[in-house]
Amino acid sequence: MSEVKHGRGYVYSIQYHIVWCVKYKHKVLSDHVDKRLKEILHKIASDNEITITEIESDLDHIHLLVDCTPQHSIPSIIKALKGVSARLLFKEFPKLKKELGGGNMWNPSYFVATVSEHTEAQIRQYIQNQKGGENHTNP
Incomplete structure (x- = not known):
């Protein structure tokens, strides 16, 4: 379970389930x-x-369960994770860029949902079962 954290003058517990896909759903x-x-x-x-x-x-998408602070915005989280990961993966695996037609690593869209203490265990289980699973959430 996510723990309640304390900031300066506030208490919070913020979790998001985030999913995004490889561009054109290529299985890379x-x-x-x-x-x-x-x-x-x-x-x-x-x-x-x-x-x-x-x-x-x-193969063609990734699921994350993230904890963050109230200062984080969803677009800034997504931009950091997708942007930097794409740049580093293309640098370390040059063949990826060729496999993706020289374009972007990630589809520009994404899925995000808030997570509560009532749904956290279900979402954790769902994410853990992604590898080779039948259930997919596609943005």
Whole structure:
């Protein structure tokens, strides 16, 4: 369960379930790319004072459960995670850019939902079951 945190003059518990897809739903998130993507996303999150509490991908999309502060806006979280990860993945795996036709790594759209203490366990389970699963949330 997400813990309640304290800021200067406020108390909060903010979690989001975030999903986005690879451009054109190309199935490129396998093996080394998948592993490296998760490492990169954890580093970006840490650098931005965001915590990824669950993460899983399935070849063409990724699901995250993130904890953040009231100062974070959803667009800024998405921009940081998608923008930096794409740049670093293209740099480390040049063949990705070719596989994606020289364009963008990620589809510009995304899905986001707030998470409550009543839904957190269900969302965690859903994210953990993504690898090779039948259930998909596609933005």
